[in-house]
Amino acid sequence: MKQGLYLPNVGHYADPRRLAEYAVAAEASGWDGLFLWDHLLLETPNSLPACDTWTALAAILTRTRTLVAGPLVTPLARRRPAKVARETTTLDELSEGRLVLGVGLGADARGEFGAFGESTDARGRAERLDEGLDVIRALWTGEEQSHHGPHHRLDRVRFLPAPRRPIPIWTGATGTTPRPLARAARHDGVVPMVRQPSGALRGPTPAELADTVRAMPPLHRTEGFQIAVPGTLSPNHPDEAAERLDEYRTHGATWWLESFDPWRRDPADLRRWITQGPPIS
Template sequence: MAMRTERVRLGTMLTPVSRRRPWKLAREVATLDQLSKGRMVLPVGLGALDDAGFAKVGEATDRKIRAQMLDEGLAILAGLWSGRPFSYEGEYYHMEEMTFLPPPVQSPRVPIWVVGAWPRKKSMRRVLRWDGLLPNKLNDDGSFAEITPADIGEMKRFIDEQRSETTPFDIIWEGRTPGEDRRKAAEIVRPWAEAGATWWMEAMWTAPNGPDDVRKRVRQGPPRIA
């Protein structure tokens, strides 16, 4: 896709950094950014919350440990992508000094979108250090809650008030829109955009007719509110 397209952004949905070697991930993403001439985005998070068999092969399954590994992994990605000499000494990752060349096209780094669990302050503070929010909302018991445009508005206000970086920041929301009905699609998307979402991700977790459904929806193009 990087070689066959010219304008679309490319990215994963999403990458659990604690399940990857950060230096290998850094090279893979930088290569895609080079091939696409600076169109790569890296959405990241903890990944699936269930064990999914990882304990059987000796990988960390505790959410707190995986969150710490995520933080360390992101620091390594940013350091390597700087193109300057970089070393790292953390609890989970260790790197002797090296210079990572060539770096990505985008500077200071490929944009990193991070899953944030609203209103958990520690999770949201992680988001503030990077370039975008993939929002979740949690109830007091830790279960997932439905998100409304009003919730997105609250998250945006928190980000505007708390984020010290001056680099661009995106809020990403996903849903389904009817590609054959532009007006209806705009009605679905507009409340989220007005609340502060900057990206709409067309969610296609289920495609009854397989790849044909996906191709048809792609050809219909994204929803527009203007």
């Protein structure tokens, strides 16, 4: 099982130089990846500063040599897929093939769509997400492409250079909801989450992960499919953390994403994890 850090792009983490320094230190201590939230803003009782995820990723990938990195997740429905195709190809070249593209539906719980006049309709966002992925994958081929869909259009477009290898796409999925799991199975990985009664998301327990894996279409059993599980372990109890990760691995997890948020977790935990390295050596 590979192990990564999953950081916000807001609050303490809104400084791209700080994120790059964390990435350099994490790589040196044995972590395999570092992934970032992709928010324009997070409205709270006290608004938090934010940085642009994609610019920060350029800094992270420039400063590291082995670390895998990417947005988890970018709400593709609010993006122009041609722009994302160009950005991802450039980051793939910059990193020599270490980019992961994480995509998801996004949520308007704090007004991040509605505040900018964008649609808050989940079904419509899902349609644009699926069509956007089709457009991106077509442009990544480096071949001439035409596409006339309900939301996007290409007229004999060819994007060069093509990525040096297929860029992995991991998609967010909540619980055992069929459509997000089917989307994930058509691509390269899934980031399973559980929605709480408050509407907030958290990583699954091992039993909940087992339910998610059982509910996935068999397409996901292709070689190289990744199941990246976010969650929180204590750096003060590394042996217990390693035992917990063994439970997740038993149920199919291929990545553990040690997760941080800007409200409930002290950045000192991140610094301790970076200092001592990932739970599984």
